[in-house]
Amino acid sequence: MPEVEYTKDGHVATVRLNRPEALNSVTPEMDRMLLDAWNDINADPEIWVAVLSAEGEKAFCAGADVKVESDGPRIAFGGGLTGVGGPLVELKKPLVVAVHGYCLGGGFELVMCADVIVAAETTKFGMPEIKAGIIGESGIMHRSIRQLPYRVALSMILTGDRLPADRALDFGLINEVASFEQLAEATNQWVEKLLAVSPLAAQAAKQAVLSRVGGPLEIALATRYEEMEAYASTEDVEEGKKAFAERRAPVWKGR
DSSP states (O other): OOEEEEHHHHHOOOEOOOGGGGGTOBOOHHEEEEEHHHHHHOOOTTOOEEEEEEEESSSEEBBBHHHHHHOOOSTTTTTTTTTTTSSSOOSSSOEEEEEBBBETTTTHHHTTOOSSSEEEOOOOEOOOOGGGTTOOOOOHHHHHHSSSSSHHHHHHHOOOOOEEEEHHHHHTSSEEOOOOGGHHHHHHHHHHHHHOOOOHHHHHHHHHHHHHHOOOOOHHOOOHHHHHHTTSSSSHHHHHHHHHTTSSSHHHHHH
16 A cells, blocks of 8 residues: 555645654655646646555654655655745645544644644644754744744643644644544544635635745735635626525536
8 A cells, every 4th residue: 555645525625644653654655646636636626635644553654764764855745835944835725634543743744734634632843953962954843833832832842742632622733633433424524614614715715824934914905815706706606696596506617
């Protein structure tokens, strides 16, 4: 079986880390496979939602596999999707992550790139590098300080202490906590919610919000968003109006 499984079913693309014997730690080859998946999801108009998960019960991902030599910069794991060590690849489609067990280092960073995070009760998030005297690529630190309360993030960065799922929920880092046995079902419920909305509207909204999230409100309000303007002339806009008038669920076409 491939160490990164990539499948499509209808309008949903699923990316699954499949190296449980090594806590799903990411090798350079897995890195390249992840980049290929993200690029394909972005390019395929029939994919409306992406899901990232991992095989095994012990860990979602323990970070990069430091035992495997790399002959170049990380692309999709430490770069690509996350923007450190390689070209930034931003996922245009909504991304749902199902996380469980150990979620450490670069694995934690990968999860923080998601739009919706569903965590099993077993999940423990952490940045353990400093305990081993390691400090390198800093994407995980920059993301955590933006997505967690300042002192919570900084204490994790400086001590390597782990954050359990229930506390992550309290801090707004994740959307939902479920038992490990119910993790897949809870994730699917979020996927169904996302499939129920216009995919083009969701993509335009994501692009608009994330492109100005770090700037002043007045700049965000004054910006013209090309994807939102383009959406105004799509078939889905007309379908939304028609469905509302007819009091029925809309049938989106993604065009």
